[in-house]
Amino acid sequence: MGIPSDRPRPLSVPSQKNPPPAEDAESEPRPGRVRKPIGWSTIIIAALVAVSAALVWRRDGTDGVLDILTHDLSLFSGILPRVLAGCLLGAFISEILPHEKVSRSLGPKSGLMGLLIGTAFGAILPGGPFTAYPVASALLAVGADFGATIAMVVSWTLIGYGRAVAWEIPIMGTDFTLWRIVISLPLPVLAGALGRFVYVRVYPKRDSDEDAA
């Protein structure tokens, strides 16, 4: 008697707190940097790996399988500290970057300037994939839109100096590398712009839900 839970609960309250992500891109909870450990991508990759390992085993026997395993395990142990550094970098950056400022300068309404900032950021980012992706993920989490983040990732991979200095110049030569980078200069902004153009059509947003988020 008199217990508050006897009263009918308003059903809308819990659902407002956590809107289904597929329905609305705008009020969707910000993507976390790391999601649940097992997803469809992981399952597909695991299947691909299992098939490849089986093919290697049929071709080269157990020794072939073990050779690759030892080589990759040593590679893995070498990479681990850098992965830790990348994760920490991403976590610190998402903590110290003011969300409002990021969504203003890299968000969906940031225009060409946002794409240029993303491009510049990708070009100057130090380190390899172990930095670029955690940092890109952190940017997404603090309010950058797909377009600016695409510009950043594409810029890192095409005009970033890290890989060019460490690998491309020694192997392909300075002339080819610089020429290839010049050709690539407009691509990050174009990719980001195309990304934005497609995004608003693939995930149409409902402005009315913005206040609820």
Added chain:
Amino acid sequence: MSAALLIDILLWGSVFGVGLIAFRRGPPVFKASLREGSMDFINIVPRIALGVIGSGYIAAIIPQEVITGWLGPDSGWLGVATAVVAGAATPGGPVIGFSIGTVALKSGGGVPQVVAYVVAWALFAFQRVILWEIPFMPARFVWFRCAVSVPFPFVAAAIAMVIGKP
């Protein structure tokens, strides 16, 4: 080796720098992000392990010669399209990708085709996507980014055709 060392110094230097900024915002901010970064690391390790160890097996069943064959002396847009597929399918790290590009250049491959190959490799080499991008980024973003990037090796080849050789 020295390049790897330089990368490590820059990397940990940056971590230290942003860590210092976080620390000056107050120890709770610093501790929270330290914990979050470590949790990310712990969550990501199994997927990185799967990617690193797995990509070795995937690379082993796609021999380098297959890729070089695709990059033959084809010219024109068919050659560019083949180069894009070859770039995406190239196993292994940057040494293999760039070496294949160099071999193609030296053995008479067209410059626009080699540019398309290198750009496609940079944009969607499956090993990097599997090993790095998918574990760290929301999967929806990765597929979207890859789909949106498809035209750009062709754009790069077109620019190369217009402005000529290096």
